[in-house]
Amino acid sequence: MVVTSQLRTGSVFKVGNDALVVQKILGQKTGRAGTVTRFRVKNIVTGQTSDVACDSGEKFESVDLDIFQMKLSYIDGETYVFMEQETFEQYELTKDDLGDNAGYISADDDYPIEITFYDGKPVGVTPPILVERTITYCEPGVKGDTSGKTFKPATLDTGIEVTVPLFCDIGTRIKLDTRDGTFAERVK
Amino acid sequence: MDIDILCKVIDNFGDIGVAFRLARSLSELPDPPRLRLVVDDLAAFAALEPAVDPDAACQSVRGWEVYRWGGEGEVAGANAEAAAAFRARRPSIVIECFACGRPDWLEAILFDPASDKGCLIIDFEHLSAEKYAEDFHRMLSLTRSSLVRKAMFLPGFAALTGGLIMDGSFERARTRASSDAGRRDMRRELLADIGPVSLAGSGDATIAGAEESFWICVFSYERDYSRVVADLAEYGLRSASGAGRPILVLVAAGKSSDCFLAAWSAAGESLPVIALPFLAQEHWDEIILASDFSIVRGEDSWARAALSGRPFLWQAYPQEDRHQMVKVAAFLDRLRPYFADSAEAFSALEALYLAFNDREGDGPDEAGPERLLPVLSRYSELLPAFQAFSAFLSRNADLASGLLTFLREIV
Numbered sequence: 001m002v003v004t005s006q007l008r009t010g011s012v013f014k015v016g017n018d019a020l021v022v023q024k025i026l027g028q029k030t031g032r033a034g035t036v037t038r039f040r041v042k043n044i045v046t047g048q049t050s051d052v053a054c055d056s057g058e059k060f061e062s063v064d065l066d067i068f069q070m071k072l073s074y075i076d077g078e079t080y081v082f083m084e085q086e087t088f089e090q091y092e093l094t095k096d097d098l099g100d101n102a103g104y105i106s107a108d109d110d111y112p113i114e115i116t117f118y119d120g121k122p123v124g125v126t127p128p129i130l131v132e133r134t135i136t137y138c139e140p141g142v143k144g145d146t147s148g149k150t151f152k153p154a155t156l157d158t159g160i161e162v163t164v165p166l167f168c169d170i171g172t173r174i175k176l177d178t179r180d181g182t183f184a185e186r187v188k
Numbered sequence: 189m190d191i192d193i194l195c196k197v198i199d200n201f202g203d204i205g206v207a208f209r210l211a212r213s214l215s216e217l218p219d220p221p222r223l224r225l226v227v228d229d230l231a232a233f234a235a236l237e238p239a240v241d242p243d244a245a246c247q248s249v250r251g252w253e254v255y256r257w258g259g260e261g262e263v264a265g266a267n268a269e270a271a272a273a274f275r276a277r278r279p280s281i282v283i284e285c286f287a288c289g290r291p292d293w294l295e296a297i298l299f300d301p302a303s304d305k306g307c308l309i310i311d312f313e314h315l316s317a318e319k320y321a322e323d324f325h326r327m328l329s330l331t332r333s334s335l336v337r338k339a340m341f342l343p344g345f346a347a348l349t350g351g352l353i354m355d356g357s358f359e360r361a362r363t364r365a366s367s368d369a370g371r372r373d374m375r376r377e378l379l380a381d382i383g384p385v386s387l388a389g390s391g392d393a394t395i396a397g398a399e400e401s402f403w404i405c406v407f408s409y410e411r412d413y414s415r416v417v418a419d420l421a422e423y424g425l426r427s428a429s430g431a432g433r434p435i436l437v438l439v440a441a442g443k444s445s446d447c448f449l450a451a452w453s454a455a456g457e458s459l460p461v462i463a464l465p466f467l468a469q470e471h472w473d474e475i476i477l478a479s480d481f482s483i484v485r486g487e488d489s490w491a492r493a494a495l496s497g498r499p500f501l502w503q504a505y506p507q508e509d510r511h512q513m514v515k516v517a518a519f520l521d522r523l524r525p526y527f528a529d530s531a532e533a534f535s536a537l538e539a540l541y542l543a544f545n546d547r548e549g550d551g552p553d554e555a556g557p558e559r560l561l562p563v564l565s566r567y568s569e570l571l572p573a574f575q576a577f578s579a580f581l582s583r584n585a586d587l588a589s590g591l592l593t594f595l596r597e598i599v
Contacts, residue, residue: 001332016334029320032198032505034287036313036324036340053327053340055287055311060332 004037005056008179009100010124012044012116013060019044021116021124023099025180026051040099044123049096066117067126074107082115082122091115091122098124103160104131104178127178132187133157134173141169151183189221189595191281192274196257196288197229200442204232205469205488206353207285210312211252213355213588221281221592225249226270226291228257236469245269257291267293278303281595283310283341298336308599309338310591315352315487317519322348326594339598343587345494345522350594351585352491357470362495365477375399375478381471382464401460402433403479406448407440407489408503409550413451416483419560421458435459438475441466444485447552481564497578499563499570501540506549516545526573526580533569536562 002013011022026038034056042049070082070091078095080102093115095102104127105113114126138154144167151163156176164174164183173187191214195207204227211223227233234240239249245256245266255273258266271293278297284290290298290309298307311329313321321344329338343350364370376399404420406413424435439448441464452461467475469488476482476492482500484493493500502519504512520538527534536559543558563570 013332015330015332018334020330027320027323029316029318029324030511031314031316032286032507036287036311038324038327041330051327052330053311053324054329054338057287057289058329058331058338060330 001059002062003056003060004054004058005035007037007039007054008126010098010116010126012063012065012118012123014063015060018046019063019118019123021097021118023049023096023124025100042096044118044121063118066120067114068117069112070115071112072105072107072109080105080125082113082125085112093122093125097122100181101125101127101178103156103158103181104133104176106133106158129178130175130184131178132173132175135164135168135170137170138164138168141172142166189219189281189592189599190224190277190279191221191283191595192224192226192279193283193285194257194288194290194294195225195227195285197227197232198286200486201232201236202486202488203286203288204229205236206315208233208236208469209353209355209358209488210283210285210588210591212250212357213353213586214592215251216356217588217592223251224253224255224273226255226257226294230254230256235466238468246273260292267291270294271297278305279307281308281310281599283312285312286314287311299331299333304335306335306337308595309336310595311338311340313340313342315343315491316515317345317522318515319518322346325349337598339594341591341594343491345519345581345584347584349585350590351587352495352581353587354495354582355588358473358492358495361470361474361477365474365496371478372399374474375403378471378474378478382462397434398436398460400433401436402427402481403436403438404481404483405438405440405475405479406444406483407442408444408483408485409506410443410447410552410554411503411547411550412553412555413444413448414454414555415558416560417448417451417455417459419564421455422561423564424459437461438479439463440472440475443550444483450552481567495578495581497575499537499567499574501544501560501563504545506545506547510546510548512545513542516541523573523577526577527569530566530569530573533563533566533573536566537570 007022009022012019020041021044022039023042024040026040028035028037036053036055038053040049040051070084073081073083080093080098082091111128115122116124133156135154136157139152150166152166153161154164155161162181175184177184193207193211195204197204214221230240231242234242241247246269247254255270256266274297321342324340325342327340329340331338341350365374379398427434439445473492477496480498482493484490484500485503490502504515506512520541540558540563543556547554
């Protein structure tokens with residue numbers, strides 16, 4: 001069993017006989033009764049997507065999956081092509097298949113990425129917990145503010161927007177936590 | 189239509205208070221659903237509804253079947269009785285109040301692999317003024333079975349939420365309190381019902397005119413009430429010099445009672461105060477409706493105060509990292525549009541809300557910089573704004589009616 005609070009982008013779980021993959025975390029609300037998360041999920045067999053909200057305690061059947069380590073070979077428009085490093089076999093996933101994880105990886109990366117297979121078909125990816133990315137746009141950095149408690153929006157080299165501490169600047173290399181997209185630290 | 193309502197009492201009476209009101213409101217609708225309630229703390233339920241027997245595993249109250257939600261692993265006793273009843277009449281709609289989860293025996297019935305019967309679970313969430321209430325309301329959810337569907341239902345103060353519960357008893361009391369004569373009668377009856385109370389600090393002389401006083405009811409979490417008491421005393425002095433009506437404070441039983449009375453005692457008992465006994469829900473509603481200004485906490489009293497059309501101060505449940513301030517700010521955002529013609533009154537109100545709520549936790553020594561006097565001084569500006577807010581909420585959505593409509597749409 002897997003509970004809602006364990007689900008991340010790329011997680012696969014079962015509803016009845018259908019396997020669903022989490023494509024995006026759309027939002028969360030927290031309160032006294034716990035967290036409710038809005039997900040975009042895709043039915044792996046039918047390809048149908050839907051937005052749902054689940055409270056943190058709901059339990060789901062986990063799914064038998066095959067996981068292989070690969071590297072992102074190249075991106076062709078909306079298609080992400082991954083290569084198995086021993087057989088050099090290539091597998092394609094769409095940007096939608098990757099969901100939020102598309103914003104954490106680029107073809108320049110050298111680290112391995114876990115590709116999830118269901119019934120012989122690639123259905124999602126799991127990047128490392130920490131990935132390095134470069135800020136391509138943000139408001140100028142504030143010198144001396146190293147508290148890391150105040151944040152500003154920043155665009156990364158993959159095109160996604162995150163929030164970073166005020167001391168960050170264009171060109172700053174940062175580490176991101178891919179579980180929730182939060183800033184982890186500045187790369188020294 | 190059959191509906192089963194699940195409620196776990198986390199602390200105090202907020203959770204069961206809302207579940208009880210929801211059940212009442214659903215039962216008052218035309219073609220009402222048949223209700224079963226499963227509640228883990230029947231003693232808390234009995235405090236609000238004296239007809240409930242806190243020791244009975246199964247009972248009938250107001251035409252509902254009420255079951256005790258036994259402890260985990262309690263196979264015999266309450267759980268066995270409830271399980272047998274729910275197996276005999278399988279649930280078709282289950283309302284989970286505040287993500288309380290489901291008892292193991294119900295889980296086994298709902299997800300029985302041998303059954304091909306479906307069920308709809310409603311995740312009925314806490315009241316919030318935050319934007320997410322609009323985003324999450326009526327969203328579909330998931331369970332591990334395609335036969336057991338789930339959906340969200342969120343109360344709220346905005347048009348795209350489920351609104352607030354407006355049960356018949358509250359609505360009748362509200363209508364009554366809307367006229368001066370009705371309100372005076374309600375106050376007189378309340379004072380008579382409360383019994384021969386001592387209006388400490390003022391003597392019997394004040395009792396005679398108590399129903400004409402400026403009533404302030406107090407129901408919050410534990411805190412140092414010194415500053416509030418000082419402001420109330422000052423407001424009372426102004427009244428005594430002809431600037432308004434004499435003041436009367438009604439302190440609800442519970443967490444804030446001892447703190448308030450301690451501060452009041454330390455200040456020389458300088459204003460008349462009634463320490464209320466614990467009241468059944470319908471009586472407590474009348475106290476809020478009969479008051480000119482309320483200090484309320486939690487959820488159900490917050491909703492009642494908002495619907496009362498009278499100015500009030502809300503204390504949110506203190507949360508980690510002072511997250512309650514997000515909730516308070518969201519509520520102030522809902523109120524702000526009604527103060528278009530009285531920006532200064534809103535500024536005073538906003539300052540009071542922020543100061544009263546900005547704290548790490550609750551406790552008798554928790555003091556803050558709150559000032560009640562600037563708000564009470566602008567009462568005549570506050571009143572029409574709160575009345576307009578209440579009028580909007582009344583037009584917006586009757587929660588039980590909207591819930592039933594939603595259920596009929598998706599079942």
